[in-house]
Amino acid sequence: MAELAHCANCDKVFVKTIRNICHTCYLEEEKMFDKVYAFLRIKENRSATLQEVHEATGVPEKTIIRFVKEGRLRTAKFTNLTYPCDSCGAPITSGKLCKNCVSKIEADLEVAEREAERKAKRQKTYFLLEDDE
Ligand SMILES: [Zn+2]
Ligand SMILES: [Zn+2]
Secondary structure: OOOEEEOOOOOOEEEOOOOOOOHHHHHHHHHHHHHHHHHHHOHHHOOOOHHHHHHHHOOOHHHHHHHHHOOOOOOOOOOOOOEEOOOOOOEEOOOOOOHHHHHHHHHHHHHHHHHHHHHHHHHHHHHHHHHHO
16 A cells, blocks of 8 residues: 655645655756756856845745755865754855864764763773772
């Protein structure tokens, strides 16, 4: 039996495919992608910001961001096509977090790891002492 799902875009119920949006929205989105792509193909537009692309094409910013996140728009070429970091809002061109937030999380992880190691050691010492008695 076909599995039904709610379209992530318009909330309409549709038969689930590999996409999480319905066919109507998919066609609409492809049209939007063509518009964005056609705009960015023009050399002078390559340095456009998200806001500028949105204004020129009428495509919602969050849709353009999704194209970037899905890797359909190569931000290596479009250097100003940035969107905010999920954590601090700094402009980024790939992933969910900026470099600062990534290294902060990595540092936090390291601290947590060291803390866990210290606790493990302390426990070992405790057990050793206990064995001595
Ligand atoms: Zn839909
Ligand atoms: Zn950040």
